[in-house]
Amino acid sequence: MSFNFFKKKVNFWQGLSKVVFRVSFILFLIIFIVEYLYPGFATNWFNPIWFLIISLISVIILVTKNYD
Amino acid sequence: MKNFLLKLISLTLILSAVGLGLWLINKNIPAYGSQVILLNFEKDQPMLSRLGPEVRTRVQEGLLEILESPVYFDLRSLPWFDQAYIYLIYKELGQELEGIAIQTAPEPGWHYYLQKPVVVTESSDGFKKAVFIFDLNNFYHQRNVRRFLISTKQLEEKGGLKIQTLKIILNR
Numbered sequence: 001m002s003f004n005f006f007k008k009k010v011n012f013w014q015g016l017s018k019v020v021f022r023v024s025f026i027l028f029l030i031i032f033i034v035e036y037l038y039p040g041f042a043t044n045w046f047n048p049i050w051f052l053i054i055s056l057i058s059v060i061i062l063v064t065k066n067y068d
Numbered sequence: 069m070k071n072f073l074l075k076l077i078s079l080t081l082i083l084s085a086v087g088l089g090l091w092l093i094n095k096n097i098p099a100y101g102s103q104v105i106l107l108n109f110e111k112d113q114p115m116l117s118r119l120g121p122e123v124r125t126r127v128q129e130g131l132l133e134i135l136e137s138p139v140y141f142d143l144r145s146l147p148w149f150d151q152a153y154i155y156l157i158y159k160e161l162g163q164e165l166e167g168i169a170i171q172t173a174p175e176p177g178w179h180y181y182l183q184k185p186v187v188v189t190e191s192s193d194g195f196k197k198a199v200f201i202f203d204l205n206n207f208y209h210q211r212n213v214r215r216f217l218i219s220t221k222q223l224e225e226k227g228g229l230k231i232q233t234l235k236i237i238l239n240r
Contacts, residue, residue, distance in 0.1 A: 012070045019078040027085050039211040040144045041096055044114045 017061040025055035096146055097240075103149065107141070107234035116236065117142040119218070126228075133228040134163065137220040141234075144213045145204060149238035154200040156185075156218075156234055162227010163220040168200045170207045171215040180217055181207070195232060204238075 028051035031042045042048050105116050109132040112118050119125050124136040145152065154168055169180035185198035207214060220229045 012074065015070075015074045016077060019074060019081060023078070023081040023085055027088070030089075038096075038146055039213075040115070040146055042092060044144060044146075045092065045095055 014062055017058040021055050021058040021062060024051045024058065028052045028055060097148070101240045103145075103238040105143075105236045105238070107231075107236075109231075115144050119231075119234075128230075131159075131230045131232055133161075133230050134218065134220055135228050137163070137166075137222070138169075138217040140215060140217045142213050142215050143236060145238050146212060147205075148240055150203060150205055151239040152202045152204055153237040153239065154202065154216075154234070155237070156198045156200070157195055157232040158198070159195050159230045159232070160223075160227075161230060162222070162224035163229040164223055165196075165198060165229060166219040166221050168202075169217045169219060170202055171217075173208050174210070179208075182219060 028048060031048040031051065034041050035043060035048070105113070107116055107119070109118065109127050119132060119134070119139045119141050121139070124134065124139050126133045126135060143152070156165070156168070158165060165185070167182045167184045169182040171179060172181045173179035183200055183202065186201055188196055188198045190196045204214065
């Protein structure tokens, strides 16, 4: 019973990291393309590299195996 | 329950991403057709750099003093902004303002086109306000970055030109 509980908990975090990865990485790609076409469109206002960092962190969580 | 929570989080993230996109479009393509940028004497901004080189300027009591001419600044503007109105509020203390120039060709070489102010007004406290108009599309830029310089003429040996405000209004 407790095993299932933990398994579910891990799945939730992995599911969350999947969602965060998809959104942040696609957003980073779109901003990258727009920024290439119109330099300053996004970087005049904020640094989009944070989306890449967030997506990298979430993909690390996603691919890390659960050894429990 | 957890699946519902995941769906809710993903929906929130997607809506935030769409909101961010709309915010960016609104910021870069303003409905009123112009964008205002104010010079920060202390630090570079993504759209507007500080005046440099640093050895030629000095910040004193909230004013920036030009010690030696010329001083440069970079402006990064998007291609749909055709015109830049540069408002300069300054006080001449031994140096006279000649004009603002825009870079016309890439380096090496010194290629600048000097423009005189369109209008100069003087206030009672001794500060002058000069307005310059530049057609941005006619000049050289590298990835939307255009370089300008402020040129002054030395009248006294140890004089300067104090800048109170440098404001740029970009128009579509």
